[in-house]
Amino acid sequence: MALDSLDRSPPPFFRVGFAPLTKLIFFGTLSLVLMYGDKQLQFTQPIRAGLSTLVMPVQWLVLQPGQAMSYIGKHFQTLAQAQQELETAQRKALSQSASSQQVAQLQIENQSLRQLMGLQNKLASASQVAEVLFDVPDPYNQRIVIDKGSFKDVVLGSPVIDAGGVVGQVTRVYPLSAEVTLLTDRDQSIPVLNSRTGARNITSGDILMGVPSIELKFVPASADVKEGDLLTTSGIDGVYPAGLMVGRISHIERRVDISFARIHAVPLAELKGRHILVLQPTGAQPGAKGKTP
Amino acid sequence: MIMERGQALLLPVSPLFIIVSLVGAVVLSMLLGLAQALWLPDVLAVCIFFWGIHQPRRVGMAIAFILGLWMDVQQSSLMGQHALCYVLLNYFAYNMHRRLLWFPIKEQMIQILPFFILADALGLLIRMSTGDDFPGWSLLLVPFLETMLWPAANFILLAPQRRAHDPDANRPL
Numbered sequence: 001m002a003l004d005s006l007d008r009s010p011p012p013f014f015r016v017g018f019a020p021l022t023k024l025i026f027f028g029t030l031s032l033v034l035m036y037g038d039k040q041l042q043f044t045q046p047i048r049a050g051l052s053t054l055v056m057p058v059q060w061l062v063l064q065p066g067q068a069m070s071y072i073g074k075h076f077q078t079l080a081q082a083q084q085e086l087e088t089a090q091r092k093a094l095s096q097s098a099s100s101q102q103v104a105q106l107q108i109e110n111q112s113l114r115q116l117m118g119l120q121n122k123l124a125s126a127s128q129v130a131e132v133l134f135d136v137p138d139p140y141n142q143r144i145v146i147d148k149g150s151f152k153d154v155v156l157g158s159p160v161i162d163a164g165g166v167v168g169q170v171t172r173v174y175p176l177s178a179e180v181t182l183l184t185d186r187d188q189s190i191p192v193l194n195s196r197t198g199a200r201n202i203t204s205g206d207i208l209m210g211v212p213s214i215e216l217k218f219v220p221a222s223a224d225v226k227e228g229d230l231l232t233t234s235g236i237d238g239v240y241p242a243g244l245m246v247g248r249i250s251h252i253e254r255r256v257d258i259s260f261a262r263i264h265a266v267p268l269a270e271l272k273g274r275h276i277l278v279l280q281p282t283g284a285q286p287g288a289k290g291k292t293p
Numbered sequence: 294m295i296m297e298r299g300q301a302l303l304l305p306v307s308p309l310f311i312i313v314s315l316v317g318a319v320v321l322s323m324l325l326g327l328a329q330a331l332w333l334p335d336v337l338a339v340c341i342f343f344w345g346i347h348q349p350r351r352v353g354m355a356i357a358f359i360l361g362l363w364m365d366v367q368q369s370s371l372m373g374q375h376a377l378c379y380v381l382l383n384y385f386a387y388n389m390h391r392r393l394l395w396f397p398i399k400e401q402m403i404q405i406l407p408f409f410i411l412a413d414a415l416g417l418l419i420r421m422s423t424g425d426d427f428p429g430w431s432l433l434l435v436p437f438l439e440t441m442l443w444p445a446a447n448f449i450l451l452a453p454q455r456r457a458h459d460p461d462a463n464r465p466l
Contacts (some may be wrong), residue, residue, distance in 0.1 A: 020384055020388065021384075023355075023380075024354065024381070024384040027354050027355070027358045027376070027377075027380040028377060028381070030358070031373035031374075031376045032373065034362075034372045034373030034376070035372060035374060035419065038372035038373065039423050047372065048365075048372060051363065054363075055363060055367050058323070059323055059367065062323045062324060066327070135327075135329055136369045137326030137369075138368045138370045139429070140370070140420050140428055143369060172369070186425075
């Protein structure tokens with residue numbers, strides 16, 4: 001047996017490199033600096049964006065077999081199912097046609113009324129469709145990754161909606177992708193309007209009995225809030241356009257010893273399909289600045 | 294050359310296989326990440342620890358750090374969180390690599406469990422200290438499952454080195 005086939009060579013005598021403890025201290029400090037920088041100073045974003053351009057193609061490639069399988073699965077779904085879906089869609093379109101026909105007329109009417117009253121024109125948001133790639137695997141927060149990034153003019157802070165309502169907000173932008181923090185994340189807030197009473201509030205994400213939900217903050221215990229109230233975006237933040245569906249109040253807890261009520265709402269965003277709509281933040285739109293009366 | 298009685302002589306490791314195994318672990322962790330389950334073990338941590346034990350001169354803390362940063366970007370966690378855990382795991386692996394392989398596999402598992410617990414606890418501590426919520430109790434299963442992967446890692450990652458050194462028609466592998 002040749003000697004070089006054995007894996008028992010002695011360690012090198014002279015070139016042994018740094019001591020392990022030195023290396024541990026070096027890399028440990030570097031990690032701590034990065035963590036502090038990521039949390040407090042936000043200087044790691046270029047590193048993250050650079051690394052993500054390496055990670056994303058690999059991640060995209062890994063996702064492909066699964067997507068191909070689901071595509072093939074869909075391809076072979078029965079004709080009856082397709083027909084049924086078509087019928088549902090047609091019925092839905094029909095039921096919406098009346099209101100959609102009125103929208104154009106209402107918009108003109110609204111515009112002229114606003115002009116009469118000297119109010120700023122309500123801005124229509126520019127939007128683009130994006131595809132949800134996957135949920136972020138980090139268990140500590142609730143985010144999704146979409147397939148449009150800064151190359152496709154997705155900007156930080158863009159509101160994201162789907163057929164049901166507001167999904168969340170773009171919180172990290174990479175060249176090829178972006179991360180959307182869901183409304184149910186505890187760090188995510190959105191200003192809302194109770195459409196029944198007209199009261200304005202702020203929500204943030206919370207977990208109620210294991211289910212991600214949104215919580216209405218700083219509502220006095222005596223406030224007029226009922227279960228089933230619809231929450232929409234108020235539009236005063238300069239980010240979300242007004243009137244988007246956010247959630248429905250599901251749980252109210254009033255306690256004597258706390259001056260605020262604990263109010264939870266179920267988000268209306270469906271997050272079932274693969275497609276979502278990324279809007280331009282209202283404050284970032286051309287012509288939005290300097291026009292306020 | 295001091296070896297334990299009955300221990301098989303291994304072929305030298307192929308650096309290419311180390312790279313392939315680490316890349317494979319990264320891809321596997323991506324796939325496991327899609328499942329969104331808290332209790333799924335971190336296969337990359339096991340892989341880094343394994344090579345830290347078996348090939349401490351090839352897979353060191355620099356590689357652990359870089360792979361950790363990769364995981365931080367991939368999982369979109371705090372930058373440096375996985376990097377610190379992997380570097381620490383690799384350091385522990387280096388410190389015990391001469392001793393550990395003298396034990397049978399079950400006793401190895403008992404000895405490495407505390408280090409996986411420590412690494413996962415560190416990750417949890419970092420996130421809790423930066424203001425995140427406790428994600429759930431099934432997280433506590435992770436270090437145990439990672440330890441359970443140790444025999445499998447031994448079987449799979451050492452397989453290329455267990456081949457015959459002079460393959461012939463009767464022993465192709």
